[in-house]
Amino acid sequence: MTTVPHEGGRLRQARWPYLFLLPTAVLYGLFTLWPIAASWWYSFLSWSGFEGEKTFVGLQNYRDVLADPLFWNSFGITMLFMVVTVPLRVVLGLAIALLLNHPRLPFQRLFRTAFFLPVVTTTAIVGVVMQFVFDPSDGPVAEVLQGGGVPGVDFLGSPDAALWTVMAVHTWKWVGVTMIYWLAALQTVPRDVLEAAQVDGASGWQSFRHVTVPMLIPFFVIITLLTIEQNLQIFDLVMTMTGGGPFYATEVIELYIYRWAFAATVPELGIASAAAVVLGLVLLVVGIGQLAGVRAARRAAGGDA
Amino acid sequence: MQHRAVGRGRRRGPAVPGALRWWDHFAPLESLQDATFAGFTRGGGPPVEYTVYNPNEQRQALQLAFGSRQLPDVFSLGGLSVPVPLLREQGWFSPLATADAIRAGLPPGIVTDGVHSFGGELYSFPIFSPRQYETLVWFNRDLLARAGLDPESPPASWDDLRAAARAVQRSGVASGIVLPLQFPDRLAAFVLELAQTAGFPGTRTGDLDGIDLTTGEYRFHDEAFLAAIEFLLSFARDDTMFLASTALDARSARVRWAAEGGAFFLDGPYNVGVLAEKFPEVVGKLGVGPIPTPDGLPPVLTRPPTSGTFYVSSQSDAVDDASALLELLVSDEYQRGLAGAMDQPPLDLGVVAGSDAHPTYKRCIEMFTEQVFVGPAGTARNPRVAQVHAAMTPVEPGLGEIVQGIASGQITDVRGRLRQLSDESAAAREAAIGEVGGVSAEDWAFPGWRRGEDYAA
Numbered sequence: 020m021t022t023v024p025h026e027g028g029r030l031r032q033a034r035w036p037y038l039f040l041l042p043t044a045v046l047y048g049l050f051t052l053w054p055i056a057a058s059w060w061y062s063f064l065s066w067s068g069f070e071g072e073k074t075f076v077g078l079q080n081y082r083d084v085l086a087d088p089l090f091w092n093s094f095g096i097t098m099l100f101m102v103v104t105v106p107l108r109v110v111l112g113l114a115i116a117l118l119l120n121h122p123r124l125p126f127q128r129l130f131r132t133a134f135f136l137p138v139v140t141t142t143a144i145v146g147v148v149m150q151f152v153f154d155p156s157d158g159p160v161a162e163v164l165q166g167g168g169v170p171g172v173d174f175l176g177s178p179d180a181a182l183w184t185v186m187a188v189h190t191w192k193w194v195g196v197t198m199i200y201w202l203a204a205l206q207t208v209p210r211d212v213l214e215a216a217q218v219d220g221a222s223g224w225q226s227f228r229h230v231t232v233p234m235l236i237p238f239f240v241i242i243t244l245l246t247i248e249q250n251l252q253i254f255d256l257v258m259t260m261t262g263g264g265p266f267y268a269t270e271v272i273e274l275y276i277y278r279w280a281f282a283a284t285v286p287e288l289g290i291a292s293a294a295a296v297v298l299g300l301v302l303l304v305v306g307i308g309q310l311a312g313v314r315a316a317r318r319a320a321g322g323d324a
Numbered sequence: 325m326q327h328r329a330v331g332r333g334r335r336r337g338p339a340v341p342g343a344l345r346w347w348d349h350f351a352p353l354e355s356l357q358d359a360t361f362a363g364f365t366r367g368g369g370p371p372v373e374y375t376v377y378n379p380n381e382q383r384q385a386l387q388l389a390f391g392s393r394q395l396p397d398v399f400s401l402g403g404l405s406v407p408v409p410l411l412r413e414q415g416w417f418s419p420l421a422t423a424d425a426i427r428a429g430l431p432p433g434i435v436t437d438g439v440h441s442f443g444g445e446l447y448s449f450p451i452f453s454p455r456q457y458e459t460l461v462w463f464n465r466d467l468l469a470r471a472g473l474d475p476e477s478p479p480a481s482w483d484d485l486r487a488a489a490r491a492v493q494r495s496g497v498a499s500g501i502v503l504p505l506q507f508p509d510r511l512a513a514f515v516l517e518l519a520q521t522a523g524f525p526g527t528r529t530g531d532l533d534g535i536d537l538t539t540g541e542y543r544f545h546d547e548a549f550l551a552a553i554e555f556l557l558s559f560a561r562d563d564t565m566f567l568a569s570t571a572l573d574a575r576s577a578r579v580r581w582a583a584e585g586g587a588f589f590l591d592g593p594y595n596v597g598v599l600a601e602k603f604p605e606v607v608g609k610l611g612v613g614p615i616p617t618p619d620g621l622p623p624v625l626t627r628p629p630t631s632g633t634f635y636v637s638s639q640s641d642a643v644d645d646a647s648a649l650l651e652l653l654v655s656d657e658y659q660r661g662l663a664g665a666m667d668q669p670p671l672d673l674g675v676v677a678g679s680d681a682h683p684t685y686k687r688c689i690e691m692f693t694e695q696v697f698v699g700p701a702g703t704a705r706n707p708r709v710a711q712v713h714a715a716m717t718p719v720e721p722g723l724g725e726i727v728q729g730i731a732s733g734q735i736t737d738v739r740g741r742l743r744q745l746s747d748e749s750a751a752a753r754e755a756a757i758g759e760v761g762g763v764s765a766e767d768w769a770f771p772g773w774r775r776g777e778d779y780a781a
Binding site for chain 2: 068278
């Protein structure tokens with residue numbers, strides 16, 4: 020026979036989960052919600068952060084930001100970065116995962132570790148080290164190229180090469196995460212279905228195309244959306260590799276915000292906040308797309324993905 | 325009183341209750357400050373909790389500390405370029421309690437109203453001389469000798485320096501020159517100084533950058549600026565520039581130059597101070613020459629009066645102790661210590677010759693004494709000039725960034741871009757004048773100023 024808990028005891032018990040949630044709620048409020056609300060408020064002010072005095076200027080900061088060609092330059096660079104690196108990471112991650120998932124590949128663990136190692140390395144350190152790697156005077160890349168008779172390329176100092184170099188390093192750094200997502204996704208493809216396809220005489224390509232791919236589509240949507248979101252947050256790598264230069268050629272929106280908030284001769288927290296709010300709105304659109312994508316993926320997978 | 329480390333500065337020693345907190349960004353002065361503070365404490369003063377910041381980080385730390393009422397008792401302004409009169413109005417500083425003793429210790433004519441004193445009260449004073457510049461031609465004597473050049477007669481004209489860089493490059497011992505192309509502020513400094521050697525009637529540092537002192541107009545598009553930029557970037561075209569220069573700021577460029585990446589390096593007098601501290605093995609090979617001029621004649625440069633170096637916080641409850649500590653900085657002993665530390669030149673240039681500073685540092689000071697003249701300060705004539713500068717929306721990209729853009733080939737219409745900078749700066753100033761009132765564009769013109777003479781207000 021089970022005893023029904025006393026009414027007061029149940030209430031007391033119900034409090035415990037909230038108590039345990041409290042630290043997270045407080046920290047989330049302090050370090051996520053409050054800064055978001057504050058940047059909305061600051062975006063209506065003219066304030067350098069040095070003065071006690073803040074002037075309310077209405078929508079002027081938004082007008083200034085939207086009229087600034089450098090904002091649109093950084094917006095364009097951020098979008099280009101996403102358009103290039105997201106498909107690259109998703110496809111490359113899948114290719115590596117398929118290779119590593121192959122039952123006959125030796126040293127699988129070693130390779131997985133090797134591809135995942137850059138992910139756990141601090142991004143700022145990767146950025147600084149890459150400055151040495153791509154040093155046009157005596158960096159290893161320059162020496163290899165010179166050894167091959169190729170004239171020196173200033174990978175980080177030339178406006179034509181800098182952004183692409185950052186994209187390549189970013190992809191190398193993060194493709195390991197995408198690979199892990201794909202490896203997990205591949206585990207869900209039932210072996211018996213693949214074996215049944217083999218028994219029916221399907222070739223390796225045919226079973227990939229007609230068995231594996233359809234089963235991976237819900238994962239594809241989620242992995243792509245996660246990658247988009249992650250590839251919008253590239254401040255640390257760009258800051259340490261190029262600082263946004265040469266002449267704004269790699270200045271992504273996050274660097275634009277940082278420049279106005281901290282690096283300008285006289286900082287303008289209002290303009291920085293307005294740009295941040297605009298970036299936030301873009302992220303919101305991405306987030307809504309993500310939500311819709313996840314729902315669609317769930318439906319496609321029969322509601323249990 | 326509670327003490328805690330703020331930001332990423334390097335605090336010396338543990339937090340001591342009752343200690344004076346001191347923040348500055350003068351790494352080469354570290355041992356001099358330590359000795360001065362120890363002396364202060366021995367003489368009965370409270371201990372000093374001393375933090376040395378990277379200039380850029382100190383700016384951010386001050387920004388945060390002011391808002392959270394954690395300003396240290398004494399601080400330098402680091403990379404902060406908000407005009408001092410404005411910070412004073414907003415209640416950052418306390419007037420110095422030992423003003424009379426400090427005034428008595430300073431050479432006459434140094435304390436300027438609207439710069440160091442306001443309404444008769446002294447807020448700060450300079451410890452460095454205005455007679456200095458940053459486009460000194462430093463070179464490695466060994467590399468010059470190996471390239472067949474005479475280290476005793478460094479290049480004096482723009483063409484001489486280009487030719488010398490070519491000679492080094494061709495000899496294969498190193499690249500011709502190392503430039504900090506990733507550091508816009510320093511590039512702007514070089515161009516503002518080189519333009520003066522090409523005849524531009526202007527000065528450099530802050531409020532008066534790009535302004536023709538005789539008319540008060542912004543003239544970044546003057547022929548002298550075009551010539552200066554053309555010269556500065558000619559090394560890339562001549563293939564005599566150290567290739568990694570595009571990714572170097574002032575500090576990393578100095579390191580690469582010290583590691584014999586290139587023979588020549590443009591830098592301020594503190595170059596030898598930093599090298600003596602970090603790379604003493606290089607110091608014996610150092611040589612230095614004046615800023616090169618288009619025709620090789622001795623340069624004539626103008627600098628405005630140096631602003632105050634340290635300030636006592638309005639949030640401090642130990643203004644008397646802090647002021648007493650600052651009083652030590654006008655002593656002969658401290659000025660001699662400054663010379664020995666080989667950072668910016670001490671206010672009293674006369675102490676350098678007799679100090680134990682490196683011969684190249686003494687040579688720099690000799691050159692500065694002959695070549696640099698003190699110009700006008702806008703804020704001294706009309707304090708509202710400072711409010712205008714504070715109200716001006718910063719013009720981005722500025723001179724330094726534009727030079728970077730020209731260097732990387734992203735800006736091709738140099739003249740048009742510089743004219744745009746002049747126009748945008750003038751428009752920003754005009755808008756701010758309208759906002760502030762009681763001031764006009766005339767306040768930036770100094771018809772009485774003569775090139776090659778100290779300006780008398």
